[in-house]
Structures are given as structure tokens and as C-alpha cells.
Amino acid sequence: xxxxxxxxxxxxxxxxxxxxxxxxFYPNVLKTPPIWLAVRSxxxxxxxxxxSLEASSAGSYIPAAPILLPEGPWEQVPGGVTAAKGFKxxxxxxxxxxxxxxxxxxxxxxxxxxxxxxxxxxNVMAAAPVLYCREVLxxxxxxxxxxxxxxxxxxxxxxxxxxxxxxxxxxxxxILGVKRNAVLIQSTGVIGERIKKESVLNSLPKLVxxxxxxxxGANRAAVAITTTDLVxxxxxxxxxxRGTTVTLGGMAKGSGMIHPKMATMLGVVTCDxxxxxxxxxxxxxxxxxxxxxxxxxxxxxxxxxxFLAFASGASGGDLIAEINSTQAQQLQSAFDAxxxxxxxxxxxxxxxxxxxxEVHVTGAETEVAAAAxxxxxxxxxxxxxxxxxxxxxxxxxxxxxxYAGVTFxxxxxxxxxxxxxxxxxxxxxxxxxAAASAYLHSAGDNHGTVKIGISIGSGNGCSHAWGCDLxxxxxxxxxxxxx
Numbered sequence: 156x157x158x159x160x161x162x163x164x165x166x167x168x169x170x171x172x173x174x175x176x177x178x179x180f181y182p183n184v185l186k187t188p189p190i191w192l193a194v195r196s197x198x199x200x201x202x203x204x205x206x207s208l209e210a211s212s213a214g215s216y217i218p219a220a221p222i223l224l225p226e227g228p229w230e231q232v233p234g235g236v237t238a239a240k241g242f243k244x245x246x247x248x249x250x251x252x253x254x255x256x257x258x259x260x261x262x263x264x265x266x267x268x269x270x271x272x273x274x275x276x277x278n279v280m281a282a283a284p285v286l287y288c289r290e291v292l293x294x295x296x297x298x299x300x301x302x303x304x305x306x307x308x309x310x311x312x313x314x315x316x317x318x319x320x321x322x323x324x325x326x327x328x329x330i331l332g333v334k335r336n337a338v339l340i341q342s343t344g345v346i347g348e349r350i351k352k353e354s355v356l357n358s359l360p361k362l363v364x365x366x367x368x369x370x371x372g373a374n375r376a377a378v379a380i381t382t383t384d385l386v387x388x389x390x391x392x393x394x395x396x397r398g399t400t401v402t403l404g405g406m407a408k409g410s411g412m413i414h415p416k417m418a419t420m421l422g423v424v425t426c427d428x429x430x431x432x433x434x435x436x437x438x439x440x441x442x443x444x445x446x447x448x449x450x451x452x453x454x455x456x457x458x459x460x461x462f463l464a465f466a467s468g469a470s471g472g473d474l475i476a477e478i479n480s481t482q483a484q485q486l487q488s489a490f491d492a493x494x495x496x497x498x499x500x501x502x503x504x505x506x507x508x509x510x511x512x513e514v515h516v517t518g519a520e521t522e523v524a525a526a527a528x529x530x531x532x533x534x535x536x537x538x539x540x541x542x543x544x545x546x547x548x549x550x551x552x553x554x555x556x557x558y559a560g561v562t563f564x565x566x567x568x569x570x571x572x573x574x575x576x577x578x579x580x581x582x583x584x585x586x587x588x589a590a591a592s593a594y595l596h597s598a599g600d601n602h603g604t605v606k607i608g609i610s611i612g613s614g615n616g617c618s619h620a621w622g623c624d625l626x627x628x629x630x631x632x633x634x635x636x637x638x
Contacts, residue, residue: 216257216378220386220500223511223604229394229489235373238391238404240427241266241467243366246379249358251306251344251351258379260355262362263423264300264331269465271298271339272436274443276460282310283317284340285461287324291336296432299337301423301463302327303380304355305408307348310458319352326356330363341421341461343382343408377406380421383632384408388500394489396482399472401428405493407447409501420447420501422462424493427470428486437478438487439464446494449526449620450502451534495619502533502621507628509599511621512542514607516556518569519616524561529620531559532607539625542605547591549577556609563611571608599624 224231236244242265249260273292275285291298302323309316324338331338342350366372377389391404409420430438443462475482503511514532519525532538535555541548549570556568566581573594575586598605605624 218386220388222390222496223499224496225492227488227492229392232391232393233370234391234404235377235389236263236404236406236425237368237373239402239425240469242425243368244372244376245362245365246375247362250354251304258375259305260358261303261376261379265465265467268297269467270432270435271465272439273463278458280458282308282459283320284342287320288339295336298339299333301339303341305343305380305382307344307350308346308459309342309350310346312349316349319350323355326359343421343459380408383506384504386504388497390496396485399470401470403489403493405497407497424464426466428466429468430466430475434475434478434483435466438490442490442494445491446498450498451622499621502623505623506632507626508623510624511604513604514620516609517617518610518612518614520614521616522618525616525618527561528556528559529618531555533620533622543624543626545592545595547572567612569610573606
């Protein structure tokens with residue numbers, strides 16, 4: 156048994172325990188051993204996470220999350236944000252965390268100017284780095300790098316916090332030999348605390364020197380951006396678009412304060428497709444709406460949510476200049492897959508969670524309507540608590556669907572839990588309650604997935620949303636946030 160420390164987004168550090176287990180324990184998560192269970196020792200929550208162990212020094216801090224990609228014409232490949240051509244990454248400990256020496260400073264760069272697009276929190280109290288990125292992207296669609304720190308959110312820090320962000324961007328730009336606006340910033344940590352700027356500035360030469368296009372560089376960056384996360388989240392896929400192999404890689408962090416708009420998280424995606432700036436922004440916005448805006452852990456939207464996507468064009472091939480083109484739609488599908496894989500990993504790693512909840516809604520008039528119902532159910536505290544209690548209380552699911560703001564005929568409602576039909580054509584159905592409860596127990600015991608199906612009619616609109624159960628652990632973790 157191996158013990159490691161991992162810090163949370165408030166700077167508090169809990170002792171985690173990693174236990175080797177048989178791959179048969181998680182047949183739906185990983186296909187090959189070894190896998191690990193990550194457990195908070197404060198509560199001894201067995202099966203806190205089922206993890207693939209990647210052979211890298213970054214994995215000695217926290218393991219990597221399983222990435223549950225949807226099926227499609229793409230292939231998962233190693234490398235994360237360095238898998239796409241033209242990108243390098245690094246992560247190291249810069250002294251920003253309150254304790255522990257887990258990496259806390261990450262840098263991702265493109266070797267040439269990249270097309271960039273982003274989406275950000277809708278919280279009025281947006282953090283200084285969010286304000287800075289918005290301003291940069293309002294005047295430029297090109298960038299070279301993003302610097303990310305964990306430990307301090309630099310939110311609600313006024314003009315001084317904003318100046319810190321500018322100084323950090325300027326320092327990176329000077330070392331890279333680019334303009335300041337070519338460097339973007341993301342921060343995560345305790346709200347109300349400014350970045351430990353001197354620690355960042357002192358660490359930058361070593362951080363830049365350690366940039367690498369290797370998997371190790373990507374893994375260290377993915378670990379460095381985590382806070383309460385018990386696992387890092389990183390994935391890459393390749394797909395073929397009109398004869399050209401295109402690669403997308405991404406990383407994200409998030410475990411608590413997860414809720415649209417956007418879900419509380421940081422994310423970075425790199426891609427080597429040649430794509431026009433307006434098309435890239437459209438692809439990004441759609442992919443985010445189908446992924447990070449469809450997850451919820453606790454209903455709280457952060458001050459720091461930030462997602463940035465870079466396209467280097469290094470794969471060659473034709474420029475994707477029309478959003479309605481076949482090439483753009485192929486790229487959209489692969490982009491959706493990457494972000495949904497990362498989004499599910501965030502919900503799966505929700506604070507105190509014992510299982511992932513996947514809600515699939517069909518029969519709506521539009522995708523937007525289906526998405527609203529799926530979000531409402533995934534975010535329902537009563538539904539989440541019932542699942543933690545292994546109670547197949549379908550009435551809570553019906554209630555959440557009903558208050559989602561979408562009009563439908565109650566007589567068309569159908570609800571399923573795994574293979575159990577709980578309601579059909581608006582009528583309760585007889586079902587084996589003990590067996591349905593056992594289904595929930597199995598998912599919780601194995602940190603697996605609880606699948607909820609909802610149909611509201613005969614329309615073509617469909618959507619997914621993801622969440623996690625609500626446990627006593629969530630309260631304990633967040634009751635001691637800064638203490």
C-alpha cells in the first residue's frame with residue numbers, strides 16, 4: 156500500500172491511499188491491469204477511484220483518471236496536450252501550494268502562432284486571469300502559450316490581482332520572445348488569494364527549460380493544474396479528415412464547484428488541424444455546450460472556469476473554413492469526444508463521490524430541450540442523494556425532469572435506471588426494487604456508472620449530462636475548506 160499527499164483547491168491536503176486491485180474489479184472502466192483505488196484516509200471511502208497507472212514520475216503524485224470516450228471514428232492515443240503536432244508542455248512545483256510538493260505550475264506552448272478560442276465562466280466575480288483572457292481574445296485569435304497555476308485563484312483580488320496576471324504573462328512572453336498578448340493565463344485555488352507572483356516568476360526559467368513534446372511533459376502539466384482532484388484528467392485522440400491525420404489532445408481539472416455555466420473547471424485542448432478562427436470558435440463553443448456545460452457535482456459555478464483551445468495547423472491538409480463542411484463536422488465529432496471524455500472524468504472524480512451518473516434524454520423537440528432536462532436531473536440534489544443511498548426513487552427523477560423548463564406531455568414520460576423500466580407512458584411500472592437497489596450498490600462499490608434513461612416524446616432531440624452521487628464526504632470536505 157502506498158500513501159501520497161494531494162492538495163485541494165483550498166490548499167488543504169488530505170492523505171490519500173492507493174491500493175493495487177485486480178482489473179476484473181472494474182470491467183467497464185479499464186481493460187488491462189494494473190488499476191488502483193484512491194481513498195481519502197479521513198473517511199476510508201473504499202473504491203474512491205478506479206485508475207490506470209501510467210509509467211511516469213507525474214503518476215507518483217496522483218494517478219490518471221480513466222477516460223470514458225464515446226465510440227466513433229477516432230483512436231485514443233497517448234500524449235495528452237502534447238499529442239498534437241507543434242505543442243510542448245511542462246509542469247513543476249513552484250511553491251504555490253500551501254503544503255505538499257505536487258507540481259503546481261504548468262505551461263503549454265505552441266512552437267508557432269496557433270489559432271485560439273475559449274469559453275469562460277458566467278460568474279460576475281470572474282477572476283483576474285479570466286478577465287485578461289477575455290480581453291486578449293476580444294482583439295486577437297492567435298496565441299502561443301498558456302500558463303496555469305494551482306494554489307491561488309486570484310479571484311476577488313482587485314486591481315492588484317489583475318496586475319499580477321499581467322506581470323506573469325509578460326514574464327513568460329519575455330522568455331519565449333513573443334508579445335504579452337500571445338500568452339494566456341489560467342488560475343485555480345483559493346478565492347481571495349493573489350498569485351504567489353514571486354514564486355511563479357522565479358520558477359519560469361526552469362519551467363520553460365523543461366518543456367517537452369513527450370507524454371511525460373503532458374502528464375506533469377495535467378497533474379500541476381489539479382486541486383482537490385484525486386486523479387489527473389488527460390486524453391488524446393487521432394482521426395482522419397479527408398486523408399489527413401488530425402490529433403486532438405486535452406487536459407482538465409475539476410472535482411468540486413462543478414456546475415454549468417461553464418462547469419467549474421480549467422481545460423486546455425491542443426489540435427494540429429488547419430482551421431479558420433471563426434470556425435474554431437464555433438467548434439469550441441459547441442463542444443463545450445455538449446460536455447463541460449453538461450456536468451454538475453454540487454451546483455456551484457466558479458469564478459475561474461476557463462477553457463482554451465489551440466489549433467497549430469501543423470498536420471497540413473486543407474484549411475477548414477466552413478462550419479457546415481463535412482471536414483468541420485468530422486472535427487466537431489472528435490472534439491466533442493475529447494471534451495466529453497474529460498467532462499465525465501471530472502464528474503467521476505466529484506468530491507466525495509462513489510459513482511458517476513449518466514443521464515440520457517431522448518424524444519425532445521430539440522437538442523437544447525433534451526440538454527436542459529438532462530442537466531436538471533444530473534444536478535438534482537435529491538436524485539444524487541437517493542443514488543448515494545442506493546434508493547431507486549424514480550419520483551425524484553420525474554420531478555427534476557418536470558422543473559427543467561421544458562414543456563412535454565407527462566403521458567409520454569419514460570424513465571429507466573440501468574435495465575429497469577421505472578415509468579412508461581407516464582405510468583409507474585412494477586419493478587424489482589431490491590434488484591434495482593443492488594444495481595446502485597454495484598455501481599457505488601465499484602466507482603462505476605449509474606445510467607438513467609429518460610424519454611419525453613417522439614422528437615429527434617437528444618442529449619447527455621453527467622454528475623455524481625452526493626455523499627456525506629462532500630459535506631466534510633467542504634466544511635473544512637480553508638481550515
